[in-house]
Amino acid sequence: MLGMIGATMLLALREIRRHLLRSFLTTLGIIIGVAAVITMVTLGRGLTADVQEDIAGLGSDVFIIFPQRVDPNIAPPPFDDEDIRAVEMQIPGVEGAAGSVQSSTTAFHNGQDWGTTVQGGDNEFFDAQSIEIIEGRPFSDREMARGESVCIVGPKIVEEIFVEGRVIGEQMRLGNVSCQVIGMIDERANAVGGGNDADDVVFMPLKTVQRRFIGNTDVQFFVVKYDPGFSSASIQQQLIDLLRERRVIQEDEPNDFNIVDTAEINDTVNQVTGVMTAVVTVIAGISLLVGGIGIMNIMLVSVTERTREIGIRLAIGALAREVRLQFLTEAVVLCCFGGLLGIGLAFGLSILLASAIDLPFIFDPAVNILSFVFSAVMGIIFGYYPAHRASKLDPIDALRHE
Amino acid sequence: MSNPPLIELQGITKSFGMGAAAFQALKGVDLIIERGDFVAVMGPSGSGKSTTMNILGCLDVPTSGVFKFRGVEVQALTRDQRSLLRRRYLGFVFQGFNLLARTSALENVELPLLYRGESKKARQEAAEHALDQVGLLPWADHTPAELSGGQQQRVAIARALVTQPDVLLADEPTGNLDTERSLEIMELLARLNRTGITILMVTHEMEMAEYAKTIVHFRDGLVERIERGHKSGTPLAEHA
Numbered sequence: 196m197l198g199m200i201g202a203t204m205l206l207a208l209r210e211i212r213r214h215l216l217r218s219f220l221t222t223l224g225i226i227i228g229v230a231a232v233i234t235m236v237t238l239g240r241g242l243t244a245d246v247q248e249d250i251a252g253l254g255s256d257v258f259i260i261f262p263q264r265v266d267p268n269i270a271p272p273p274f275d276d277e278d279i280r281a282v283e284m285q286i287p288g289v290e291g292a293a294g295s296v297q298s299s300t301t302a303f304h305n306g307q308d309w310g311t312t313v314q315g316g317d318n319e320f321f322d323a324q325s326i327e328i329i330e331g332r333p334f335s336d337r338e339m340a341r342g343e344s345v346c347i348v349g350p351k352i353v354e355e356i357f358v359e360g361r362v363i364g365e366q367m368r369l370g371n372v373s374c375q376v377i378g379m380i381d382e383r384a385n386a387v388g389g390g391n392d393a394d395d396v397v398f399m400p401l402k403t404v405q406r407r408f409i410g411n412t413d414v415q416f417f418v419v420k421y422d423p424g425f426s427s428a429s430i431q432q433q434l435i436d437l438l439r440e441r442r443v444i445q446e447d448e449p450n451d452f453n454i455v456d457t458a459e460i461n462d463t464v465n466q467v468t469g470v471m472t473a474v475v476t477v478i479a480g481i482s483l484l485v486g487g488i489g490i491m492n493i494m495l496v497s498v499t500e501r502t503r504e505i506g507i508r509l510a511i512g513a514l515a516r517e518v519r520l521q522f523l524t525e526a527v528v529l530c531c532f533g534g535l536l537g538i539g540l541a542f543g544l545s546i547l548l549a550s551a552i553d554l555p556f557i558f559d560p561a562v563n564i565l566s567f568v569f570s571a572v573m574g575i576i577f578g579y580y581p582a583h584r585a586s587k588l589d590p591i592d593a594l595r596h597e
Numbered sequence: 598m599s600n601p602p603l604i605e606l607q608g609i610t611k612s613f614g615m616g617a618a619a620f621q622a623l624k625g626v627d628l629i630i631e632r633g634d635f636v637a638v639m640g641p642s643g644s645g646k647s648t649t650m651n652i653l654g655c656l657d658v659p660t661s662g663v664f665k666f667r668g669v670e671v672q673a674l675t676r677d678q679r680s681l682l683r684r685r686y687l688g689f690v691f692q693g694f695n696l697l698a699r700t701s702a703l704e705n706v707e708l709p710l711l712y713r714g715e716s717k718k719a720r721q722e723a724a725e726h727a728l729d730q731v732g733l734l735p736w737a738d739h740t741p742a743e744l745s746g747g748q749q750q751r752v753a754i755a756r757a758l759v760t761q762p763d764v765l766l767a768d769e770p771t772g773n774l775d776t777e778r779s780l781e782i783m784e785l786l787a788r789l790n791r792t793g794i795t796i797l798m799v800t801h802e803m804e805m806a807e808y809a810k811t812i813v814h815f816r817d818g819l820v821e822r823i824e825r826g827h828k829s830g831t832p833l834a835e836h837a
Binding site: 201202203205209214217236258503504506507508509510511512514515516517591594 | 651654657676677680681682683684685687688689691695698699700706708709711712714750756757760805
């Protein structure tokens with residue numbers, strides 16, 4: 196039986212070799228179908244990974260809370276340190292909360308200047324946002340408590356106005372505030388929709404920025420990190436209740452603040468990706484169906500064209516099931532070639548497109564293997580009827596066929 | 598009972614169509630063919646010679662009568678059983694050569710062996726041997742388009758020989774060839790016959806039938822006359 200399958204494969208390969216161009220054109224439907232599916236799925240994976248990396252830049256299992264205008268003419272009240280303490284103390288499941296403020300400024304060093312952002316944030320803020328210090332040290336308790344003039348620089352600042360390797364311990368000036376560089380943070384992905392380069396920033400203790408750059412003790416926004424064992428929806432509801440109470444919002448009034456939930460963004464992205472995958476699957480199904488019909492069509496033509504040949508095979512003793520197996524194998528081998536070419540095409544196309552639209556290329560073996568298996572199955576489904584027809588031919592009629 | 602004859606036809610009839618349109622191609626054919634014979638079947642078109650060949654080739658079954666091949670009643674066999682019979686004992690040569698285009702002579706010849714599931718090496722050796730028997734080993738890599746008509750028919754004969762059949766059935770094997778090539782093919786068949794292969798050949802040319810030991814004349818669906826005792830090979834065979 197194995198020898199039989201080997202021989203049938205050999206016959207199928209010879210047949211495809213005899214009609215190279217036609218075989219290629221026949222499988223074009225499968226090639227395009229498979230290539231389209233794999234390319235779309237690969238790009239989808241890349242997109243998801245890209246977005247997830249962005250979300251990771253916001254920190255995982257965190258809420259970001261900032262004031263939001265209800266009346267366009269009235270600025271909403273800012274948060275303050277008391278709000279943050281209250282959130283930390285009163286809501287179970289909250290691991291920590293940290294406020295932040297930002298201000299535009301110009302950084303000076305080595306006689307060069309660079310327009311950037313100074314951001315106030317204590318070590319807790321770094322934790323919540325998953326910001327990593329790769330050189331130097333974090334702020335000391337004393338520096339944070341007293342609002343001392345120390346700073347941790349983003350990689351972009353180093354690149355622009357520092358000399359590589361001579362960063363830590365250097366003095367720099369931000370506007371008219373001079374400070375000592377004590378650390379440098381790792382590169383970060385840009386937050387979703389954020390226009391600023393996340394690497395183009397200088398961090399100082401919250402108190403320092405409040406006092407020296409802003410001139411008050413307000414907090415522009417704060418992050419809340421929670422234990423992932425707790426329900427994010429429940430914590431979010433408690434946050435809303437607590438903040439409404441503290442900000443004295445009447446029952447019929449809307450919130451004058453906004454809570455961004457990174458888990459929620461993640462869900463949304465997954466939903467979008469899910470919809471995209473479903474759409475791609477439908478398109479793939481249609482294109483593969485068309486491809487399969489093409490295969491069936493050519494196999495029927497091939498059976499008619501090779502009627503005499505089938506007659507010869509039957510005359511020299513081929514069994515009906517052997518003729519059927521042969522044509523079926525031909526269809527399957529043809530489809531498998533189509534699948535392989537499609538996978539190759541998708542590989543090239545994915546790399547090209549991913550780099551063109553600036554997405555990571557993520558090779559997904561499962562999709563490739565699945566597509567290949569699916570092509571083979573197409574061959575069986577659409578090759579069966581022509582093969583069956585070939586096997587039912589009468590040898591005498593077939594031999595007489597012109 | 599002693600060894601049965603290779604082929605035995607008793608009262609074979611064959612009808613095509615139904616009712617008023619029915620046509621009786623064979624009206625009761627009796628014929629015995631022994632091992633090692635070289636039989637030429639002759640007769641005008643419509644005399645039933647092709648129908649008889651189809652039955653002898655186990656491609657068709659008679660409407661009534663008994664066809665015994667090696668003592669086995671063929672009309673009682675299933676389609677697949679007849680296929681296996683052809684595969685094991687019969688070789689076919691057609692008027693139109695019927696080689697696979699764009700496929701080398703060697704690959705054409707090894708085709709029947711593919712259905713036996715033999716190893717690549719065994720297939721190649723047998724195919725080369727068969728090509729050698731018809732004198733075409735040097736042309737093994739040529740495709741039919743690169744061969745003359747006579748050479749193509751010799752490849753077809755090699756394909757029929759490669760399974761070492763008991764019987765070679767040839768339907769007008771020289772019908773598409775000029776006289777010189779035709780005589781070459783007949784020489785080849787006569788030579789093969791001398792090695793022990795039984796040959797059944799349909800022809801309408803007396804010149805070709807002269808090579809046979811037995812000539813069976815068909816007319817109107819019946820065997821009209823049988824000439825036995827022809828000496829296989831003509832004066833041309835002397836150089837072989």
